[in-house]
Amino acid sequence: MTLLTIKGMRVEFPSRRGHVTAVQDLTLEVAPGEILGVVGESGAGKSTIGNAIIGLLEPPGEMTAGEITLKGDRIDTLDDVQKRAVRGSRIGMIFQDPLTSLDPLQTVETQLIDTIRENLGVSQSEASDRAVALLDAVGIPDPAIRIKQYPHQFSGGMRQRVVIALALCGEPELIIADEPTTALDVSVQAQILDLMKGLCRDRNVGMILITHDMGVIAETADRVAVMYRGRVVETGTTEQIINAPTHEYTQSLISAVPPPGRRLARFPLVTYIEDAQERPEGLDLATHWLGQSRDYGAASETLLDIENLHMRFVTRASIFPSKRLFIDAVKDVSLSIKSGEVFGIVGESGSGKSTIARMVTGIYKPTSGSIRFAGQEITGLSRQDAAPMRRQMQMIFQDPFSSLNSRMRVRDIIAEPIHFHGLAASNDEAQKIVGDLLDVVGLGAQAAQKFPHEFSGGQRQRISIARALATRPRFLVCDEPTSALDVSIQAQVLNLLKDLQQELNLTMMFISHDLPVIRQMCDRVGVMRNGQMLEVAETETLFTNPQHEYTKHLLDLMPKFTGFGAQAAE
Amino acid sequence: MISFIFKRVFQSVIVMLTVALIAFALFRFVGDPVNNMVGQDTTLEERAELRDRLGLDDSFFVQFGRFAKNAAQGEFGISYQHRRPVSELIAERAPATLELALISAFIATAIGIFMGVYTAIHRTALLSRAMMTISLIGISLPVFLTGILLILLFGVILRWLPTFGRGEVVQLGWWSTGLLTTSGLKALILPAITLALFQMTLIMRLVRAEMLEVLRTDFVKFGRARGLPDRYIHFKTALKNTMVPVITIIGLQLGAVIAFAIVTETVFQWPGMGLLFIQAVREVDIPIMAAYLVMIALIFVVINLIVDILYYVVDPRLRVDRAATGH
Numbered sequence: 001m002t003l004l005t006i007k008g009m010r011v012e013f014p015s016r017r018g019h020v021t022a023v024q025d026l027t028l029e030v031a032p033g034e035i036l037g038v039v040g041e042s043g044a045g046k047s048t049i050g051n052a053i054i055g056l057l058e059p060p061g062e063m064t065a066g067e068i069t070l071k072g073d074r075i076d077t078l079d080d081v082q083k084r085a086v087r088g089s090r091i092g093m094i095f096q097d098p099l100t101s102l103d104p105l106q107t108v109e110t111q112l113i114d115t116i117r118e119n120l121g122v123s124q125s126e127a128s129d130r131a132v133a134l135l136d137a138v139g140i141p142d143p144a145i146r147i148k149q150y151p152h153q154f155s156g157g158m159r160q161r162v163v164i165a166l167a168l169c170g171e172p173e174l175i176i177a178d179e180p181t182t183a184l185d186v187s188v189q190a191q192i193l194d195l196m197k198g199l200c201r202d203r204n205v206g207m208i209l210i211t212h213d214m215g216v217i218a219e220t221a222d223r224v225a226v227m228y229r230g231r232v233v234e235t236g237t238t239e240q241i242i243n244a245p246t247h248e249y250t251q252s253l254i255s256a257v258p259p260p261g262r263r264l265a266r267f268p269l270v271t272y273i274e275d276a277q278e279r280p281e282g283l284d285l286a287t288h289w290l291g292q293s294r295d296y297g298a299a300s301e302t303l304l305d306i307e308n309l310h311m312r313f314v315t316r317a318s319i320f321p322s323k324r325l326f327i328d329a330v331k332d333v334s335l336s337i338k339s340g341e342v343f344g345i346v347g348e349s350g351s352g353k354s355t356i357a358r359m360v361t362g363i364y365k366p367t368s369g370s371i372r373f374a375g376q377e378i379t380g381l382s383r384q385d386a387a388p389m390r391r392q393m394q395m396i397f398q399d400p401f402s403s404l405n406s407r408m409r410v411r412d413i414i415a416e417p418i419h420f421h422g423l424a425a426s427n428d429e430a431q432k433i434v435g436d437l438l439d440v441v442g443l444g445a446q447a448a449q450k451f452p453h454e455f456s457g458g459q460r461q462r463i464s465i466a467r468a469l470a471t472r473p474r475f476l477v478c479d480e481p482t483s484a485l486d487v488s489i490q491a492q493v494l495n496l497l498k499d500l501q502q503e504l505n506l507t508m509m510f511i512s513h514d515l516p517v518i519r520q521m522c523d524r525v526g527v528m529r530n531g532q533m534l535e536v537a538e539t540e541t542l543f544t545n546p547q548h549e550y551t552k553h554l555l556d557l558m559p560k561f562t563g564f565g566a567q568a569a570e
Numbered sequence: 571m572i573s574f575i576f577k578r579v580f581q582s583v584i585v586m587l588t589v590a591l592i593a594f595a596l597f598r599f600v601g602d603p604v605n606n607m608v609g610q611d612t613t614l615e616e617r618a619e620l621r622d623r624l625g626l627d628d629s630f631f632v633q634f635g636r637f638a639k640n641a642a643q644g645e646f647g648i649s650y651q652h653r654r655p656v657s658e659l660i661a662e663r664a665p666a667t668l669e670l671a672l673i674s675a676f677i678a679t680a681i682g683i684f685m686g687v688y689t690a691i692h693r694t695a696l697l698s699r700a701m702m703t704i705s706l707i708g709i710s711l712p713v714f715l716t717g718i719l720l721i722l723l724f725g726v727i728l729r730w731l732p733t734f735g736r737g738e739v740v741q742l743g744w745w746s747t748g749l750l751t752t753s754g755l756k757a758l759i760l761p762a763i764t765l766a767l768f769q770m771t772l773i774m775r776l777v778r779a780e781m782l783e784v785l786r787t788d789f790v791k792f793g794r795a796r797g798l799p800d801r802y803i804h805f806k807t808a809l810k811n812t813m814v815p816v817i818t819i820i821g822l823q824l825g826a827v828i829a830f831a832i833v834t835e836t837v838f839q840w841p842g843m844g845l846l847f848i849q850a851v852r853e854v855d856i857p858i859m860a861a862y863l864v865m866i867a868l869i870f871v872v873i874n875l876i877v878d879i880l881y882y883v884v885d886p887r888l889r890v891d892r893a894a895t896g897h
Contacts, residue, residue, distance in 0.1 A: 088797020104788045104887060107886075
C-alpha cells in the first residue's frame with residue numbers, strides 16, 4: 001500500500017503580473033520505508049512540493065489543483081486545525097540549515113519535550129524518557145547530559161541530528177527532508193545520510209529527500225523524481241535514472257556533475273538549459289585592456305612562497321594571560337605556487353583554508369611567518385607599498401550575492417579597481433575596458449548598465465571574475481567560487497575560469513571542499529585539517545595514491561557517483 | 571561574567587564622576603554661592619568668614635573631592651530656596667515621581683508589548699491598522715499637548731478625573747503613597763497615561779518590527795512544521811526571541827520616563843522631583859539642580875547595568891563560557 005499519493009498537483013503564486021506557476025501536473029507516490037529523491041536545480045519547485053504537502057506554503061501561494069492523500073486520507077483539503085494535527089504527528093520535516101532551525105533560547109530538552117507532549121499527549125515524565133531515547137536513536141552521545149544543553153553548544157552535524165530527533169517526536173509516517181545535508185561537511189553529510197537511511201528502514205517511515213546534489217541521491221534514494229521548471233520530467237529507480245536516464249534534461253544534468261574518478265579537459269555543460277551560454281569564440285585576449293600588456297616583469301619560477309605561516313585568533317580576551325583563549329586557525333603552513341600553476345587547497349569547514357587566502361590577499365595580518373610574492377616579502381608592507389602587490393593578485397569570493405555592492409551598477413563595480421589603482425587615463429577608457437571584460441566573461445558589454453540584482457547567481461559570479469581581472473592580475477585567489485551555484489552553472493563558471501587561466505597564463509589558488517571539482521581544476525593540491533597542511537601532492541598522485549590517513553578518509557567519503565557521462569564513455 | 575560586571579561597574583563610576591564634575595561646576599561658575607546665601611546687608615568680614623567656613627578658598631581638587639564624598643553619602647548641601655537639606659527635599663518628593671514613572675512604565679510595557687505582538691501576528695486585521703494609526707498619533711504629539719488634551723476632555727468637559735496634584739496620600743514610613751486612596755488613584759490616571767503614551771507607541775512599534783523578523787526565521791517555520799500550536803509559537807518561541815533587543819530599549823526608556831517626567835509633572839502640578847527641579851531652575855537653587863543631575867545620572871547607570879545583566883539571563887549564548895562551546 002502506498003503511503004503518500006500526489007495527483008496532478010499545481011501550486012500557483014498570484015502576483016500583480018499574473019500567476020506564477022511553481023509546480024504543475026505533479027504526480028508522485030511514496031511507499032512506507034521508501035526514500036524518494038526529488039532532484040532539480042534552484043527554482044525547479046522542489047521545496048514548494050514539500051511545503052505544499054505539509055500545508056505551509058508561504059502566502060499568497062496556494063495549491064490550485066490536484067489532491068494529496070496520506071494512507072487514504074485527503075490532507076490538502078483539511079482546515080487549519082486539522083492540518084496542524086497532521087504536521088508533526090503524521091508528517092515530519094527537516095530543513096536545510098541546522099544552525100537556524102532550532103530556537104536558540106530554549107534547551108534541546110524543552111524543545112523535544114514540548115513537541116512530544118503536543119503531538120502525543122503523554123505525561124511530562126514519559127515525554128522526558130522519550131526525548132532521551134530519541135537523542136540516543138539519532139546518535140548523540142551522552143543523551144541524558146546533552147539534552148540539558150542549548151543548541152549553540154552543539155556542532156553543525158549534531159544540531160542536524162537534534163533537528164531529525166525533533167522531526168521524529170510525533171512518530172510521523174512520512175518525513176520530508178529539504179536539502180538536509182547541504183550545509184554540512186562531506187564527512188558529516190555521510191553520517192547524517194546513513195542515519196536517515198537507517199531510521200527510514202527501522203521505523204518503516206517514508207521519506208521525500210529534496211536535494212540538488214546527484215551524489216546524495218545516488219547514495220540514499222530508492223527512487224528518483226527529476227524536476228525541471230515545476231514539472232517532473234522523469235521518475236524511476238535510482239539505478240535507472242543514473243545509469244540510463246531517458247529524458248534529455250536528466251542526461252545533461254547527470255553529465256554536468258564533475259566525475260571524481262578521472263580528469264576531463266572541460267566540464268560538460270547542461271545544454272538543455274536555454275540560457276547556458278559560452279563566451280564568443282575568437283576573442284583575442286591579448287588585445288584586451290586596450291592593447292596594454294601587463295607592466296610587470298616576466299614571472300619568476302615561483303610566484304608565491306609561503307613559509308611557516310601562522311594565524312592565531314583571540315576568542316576570549318582577558319587581562320590575565322593565563323585566562324586568554326586562542327584558536328590557531330593556521331598552524332605553521334608552508335607552500336609554494338609556481339607561475340602558471342593552479343594550486344588547490346581542500347579541507348572541511350574550519351580547516352583554515354579561507355584564512356590562508358585572506359592572509360595572502362592582505363585581509364588578515366598573519367601572526368608570524370612570511371609570504372613572498374614574486375620574490376618580495378609582503379607581510380610587513382604598509383598600505384601604500386602593498387598596493388602594487390595587491391593589484392597583481394585578486395580574489396573571487398564564494399557568495400555571489402553579498403560580494404557585489406547592490407547599490408552600484410555593474411560598470412561602476414568593475415571600474416572601481418581600475419580607478420583605485422589608476423590604471424586608466426580617463427573614465428571613457430575605463431568603461432571601454434569594462435566592456436571588453438564583460439565580453440571576455442561572456443556577459444556582453446550591454447550588461448554594464450544593469451544592477452547586480454538583475455543577474456542570476458552564475459552571472460554574478462561572472463561579474464566577480466570580470467572585476468577580479470580588471471587590474472590585470474597574474475594571481476587569482478578563488479575561495480569556493482562555485483559552492484553556491486547549481487551544478488549546471490558551476491560547470492560554466494569553472495570552464496570560464498579554466499579558459500582564462502590558460503589564455504592569460506594566470507596563477508591560481510583554488511580553495512574548495514569539493515574533491516571532484518578540485519580534481520578537474522588543479523595541478524597540485526594541498527589537504528588541510530585543523531589549520532595544518534597535511535599533504536601536498538600532484539593532483540593525480542593525490543587521488544590515485546593518497547599518503548595521509550585523512551586524505552584517504554576524505555576520498556572514501558567522496559560520493560561514489562560516477563555519472564552518466566562516465567558510464568557512457570566506458 | 572564577573573569580570574564583565576566588574577568592567578561595567580568601573581565604567582559606571584567614571585560616568586558618575588564626570589557627571590559629578592559637571593554638577594560641581596554649577597556651584598563654581600553659576601553665580602557666587604556666598605552671594606546666593608546671604609542677604610545684602612552682610613559685611614565683607616562676615617562674607618569672608620562664611621567663605622572660609624564653607625571651604626570655598628580651598629583648591630579646586632579639594633573642593634571637588636569634598637563634593638564627591640558628600641554626594642556619595644547623599645549630601646548635597648542646603649537648598650537656598652527652602653532652607654532645608656536637599657537630601658530631605660528629594661526623599662520627600664521621590665516617591666511621587668517614582669510611583670508615577672513606574673506605573674506609567676508598567677502601562678507602556680504591558681500594553682506596548684501586547685499591541686506589538688497583536689499587530690505582528692494579525693498584520694492585516696482592522697484592529698491592527700487602527701492600533702498603528704493611533705500609535706502614529708501617540709508618537710507625533712508632544713507630551714504637554716497630550717496632557718492638556720486629556721485634562722480638557724476628562725477634567726474639564728467630562729469632570730471625571732482631577733486635573734492636578736496627587737490627591738490624598740498615605741504615609742508608609744518615609745514613603746508617601748497615593749496608591750491606597752481613591753483620590754490618589756484617580757489623580758494618578760491622567761498623568762500616568764500622558765507619560766506612558768509615547769513610550770507605549772515606541773515599544774509597540776519596536777516589538778512589532780522585531781516580532782515580524784523572528785516570525786520569518788527558520789526555527790519558527792520548523793516549529794510549525796512539527797505541529798506546535800500557534801499560541802506556543804507566538805508566545806513561547808517568538809516573543810522570547812523578540813525580547814532580547816526590546817529589553818535594552820525598555821530599560822533606557824524607564825530611565826527617560828523618570829528623568830523626563832518634568833513636563834508631565836509641570837502640566838499636572840504633580841508634586842514630584844521634576845516639579846522641584848523646575849522650581850529650582852526658576853530660583854537658581856543650585857544644590858537642588860546639582861543633586862537632581864547626579865541622581866538622574868545614577869538612575870540611568872544603574873538601569874543600564876541591570877539591562878546588561880538581563881541579557882545574560884535571557885540569552886544562553888552569552889551565559890555559557892565560550893570555551894565550552896562544542897565545535
